[in-house]
Amino acid sequence: MVEWLRSLTTQFQYISAALVLVVGLVIGYLVGRINDRILRSAGIPEAVEGTSLERTARKFGTDTVSIIAQGSAWIIYIVSILYALEVAELVQTGLVLAQAWTLLPSYIVAVLIVMVGLLAGDKAELLVSEYLRGVKLPEVSVIATTVRYTVVFVAILLALAQIGIAVGVLLILLAAYLFAMVLFSAVALHQLLTSAAAGLYLLLNQPYGIGDRVAVADQQGVVQEVDVFVTRIEDDGSEYVIPNHLVFRRGVVIERE
Amino acid sequence: MTDPGDLLADIVDDIDALFLFSPSGSYYDRAASIEDLDVVVVAPENTVGAETFVELPLEFDQIADRIRFGVEGALDQDLVEEGDVIAATAGLFADGTDMVARVRVGTAGHTGLYDLFTDSRAEPGVIRDVFGVAIELGRKGQKGKPVGALFVVGDAGKVMNKSRPLSYNPFEKSHVHVGDPIVNVMLKEFSRLDGAFVISDSGKIVSAYRYLEPSAEGVEIPKGLGARHMAAGAITRDTSAVAIVLSESDGMVRAFKSGELMLELDPEEY
Numbered sequence: 001m002v003e004w005l006r007s008l009t010t011q012f013q014y015i016s017a018a019l020v021l022v023v024g025l026v027i028g029y030l031v032g033r034i035n036d037r038i039l040r041s042a043g044i045p046e047a048v049e050g051t052s053l054e055r056t057a058r059k060f061g062t063d064t065v066s067i068i069a070q071g072s073a074w075i076i077y078i079v080s081i082l083y084a085l086e087v088a089e090l091v092q093t094g095l096v097l098a099q100a101w102t103l104l105p106s107y108i109v110a111v112l113i114v115m116v117g118l119l120a121g122d123k124a125e126l127l128v129s130e131y132l133r134g135v136k137l138p139e140v141s142v143i144a145t146t147v148r149y150t151v152v153f154v155a156i157l158l159a160l161a162q163i164g165i166a167v168g169v170l171l172i173l174l175a176a177y178l179f180a181m182v183l184f185s186a187v188a189l190h191q192l193l194t195s196a197a198a199g200l201y202l203l204l205n206q207p208y209g210i211g212d213r214v215a216v217a218d219q220q221g222v223v224q225e226v227d228v229f230v231t232r233i234e235d236d237g238s239e240y241v242i243p244n245h246l247v248f249r250r251g252v253v254i255e256r257e
Numbered sequence: 258m259t260d261p262g263d264l265l266a267d268i269v270d271d272i273d274a275l276f277l278f279s280p281s282g283s284y285y286d287r288a289a290s291i292e293d294l295d296v297v298v299v300a301p302e303n304t305v306g307a308e309t310f311v312e313l314p315l316e317f318d319q320i321a322d323r324i325r326f327g328v329e330g331a332l333d334q335d336l337v338e339e340g341d342v343i344a345a346t347a348g349l350f351a352d353g354t355d356m357v358a359r360v361r362v363g364t365a366g367h368t369g370l371y372d373l374f375t376d377s378r379a380e381p382g383v384i385r386d387v388f389g390v391a392i393e394l395g396r397k398g399q400k401g402k403p404v405g406a407l408f409v410v411g412d413a414g415k416v417m418n419k420s421r422p423l424s425y426n427p428f429e430k431s432h433v434h435v436g437d438p439i440v441n442v443m444l445k446e447f448s449r450l451d452g453a454f455v456i457s458d459s460g461k462i463v464s465a466y467r468y469l470e471p472s473a474e475g476v477e478i479p480k481g482l483g484a485r486h487m488a489a490g491a492i493t494r495d496t497s498a499v500a501i502v503l504s505e506s507d508g509m510v511r512a513f514k515s516g517e518l519m520l521e522l523d524p525e526e527y
Contacts, residue, residue: 203432206430209429209463210413210417210457211414211416211417213418221414222417223414224412224413224458225413225414225458225459225461227459232458234415
């Protein structure tokens, strides 16, 4: 009787382990499919079109969306296999499982952050280089590359922080880098920014308009164009391009006849 | 025994360059593989990746205008020289290539058609957009009735000083540019106003309701055109603006530069 009962429990263990495994596989497969659907209908394939991550994925005969969807499915497969082993009491997986529960989410998030970071970096590079394509200067591609690696660097930093690796030094590096960038652009773009601020006022209030005869900063003539950064004044065939911050600093004389 | 190909061979005999107007990709590849022959592509967009390319701002309805524009553009880019003989292939009745013409560069006279777009004060895109608005207005009219309109593009400061307002300017303190999507509707409504639209080099609509006051002395425009065309011709002679006129009586779009009629388009053809 006892013998029979024991064999029943062992069998029951195996049956329930198999059940767990099957349910886990089915759920994993379904989650993978649903994620795939959601990502595709959210327009992710178009958004990642042309990025290098997508190109690498294509080389291996897959794409970014299926990698993410398959990844989510595989996580569930692994968890269910571990759980099935635990139920069958073949291996003492309790410890592994407990650790997995605490670590797995942060690792998943870290991997996702890196992937999103790579994609965002690629996308940013594409956008910037598209925008700069009108500038026919080969060296200008440095800007696009810088933007890309900045985004990737921040993503890796976030991912490392997520899985609890000390990122203090890297953080200082990032801060120094950002500070240098801000300082650099503040110095380099100072005139442009003040011009733009003045230009906003000029466009909103229009103290003078196209066709008015004005005198600004030693130049006088007829206003031909006012945009955010400059005012174009023409006199006898010479066109003066005057930065808007000069209009503010030096003032403007509107000549009425 | 001759076949039609021999007769046509005369047309392309000893040509210096071959001009392809809006060719298909495979057609261009076949033409490009011919040795010792310069191939120039003339199209609204360089879709075939040609090295020598002239951008066509409008699909001119007159094939002669299209060829003239392409040749003048190529001349301007030093792709051909005066006296060269070229052959042009284009689509006259169908979208594909169905005709070939032989043209001697320079004999057609420098009409300035290319300069109208690329060498005017206003940006080429702005002139193209104004043409678009005028053609649209000519085709649809205002509430189904034909309307006339006069757009003066570029050199807005000088134009404003050579004109006066007929009424309050509806575009005062606004920032509307001709390329904006709302503009077609807006100009359709404003086209019932008398007077001219003044547009700046960068495409900003500076004013409507302007009465142009250039001196019309010695301005020659084709007989039979009205006061609107005369004003357009005269203002472009006095300033470096381009004037684009939609005629109320015959519905044609005409462009003036330096006091001369440069281009005539029929909106119905677009």
